[in-house]
């Protein structure tokens with residue numbers, strides 16, 4: 181479910197980039213980087229599903245989100261293909277890095293990170309949509325919030341955008357893991373999608389891990405939207421909220 185993907189993205193960023201208690205601090209960032217990054221990572225955790233032109237994500241920030249969706253679908257071979265593979269993680273990271281190189285020098289603000297700002301606008305809009313904070317008809321609000329948050333970071337925050345590629349890659353990775361944990365599986369080795377031999381399909385459990393159509397999964401959460409999925413989503417959301425509060429306290433200097 182979209183909101184659950186978004187929550188796991190935010191929680192993953194808190195865990196990896198946080199330096200407060202109960203976080204890993206593998207990729208430490210400033211407090212503002214932690215806060216904005218958790219929103220951007222929530223959006224990035226929806227990015228793999230932006231391969232579906234009818235999906236809610238494609239309608240999150242019209243017309244930009246539609247264009248991005250069509251582009252992604254064309255390159256990745258349609259829904260739940262290339263964007264749900266191991267290859268998608270380094271590709272998304274590299275793409276975010278390359279776009280992040282686009283910038284403009286200004287006297288007042290120093291370097292203005294246009295590329296990173298644009299990526300952020302899109303991903304913040306995804307996150308808002310994922311969390312149901314913007315609705316179908318409210319594209320003006322989506323643009324306003326996404327641009328405001330991104331411009332604020334670009335111009336005024338002490339936080340720089342160096343973390344953006346890491347954040348995007350992490351979001352994509354947790355989405356793929358999330359889909360693997362529910363039924364359906366993902367084409368992990370795309371563009372290679374090997375199918376198991378016929379006898380394999382008869383073996384319970386194994387035929388969930390390597391599925392008839394060539395997809396792979398570890399469906400311990402059962403169907404999408406199951407009780408087990410909710411049971412995981414609630415503590416994950418609480419953890420992400422904890423990270424956001426810790427980040428705000430850090431920004432206020434406690």
Ligand SMILES: [Zn+2]
Pocket residue numbers: 228229260264355359
């Ligand atoms: Zn997906």
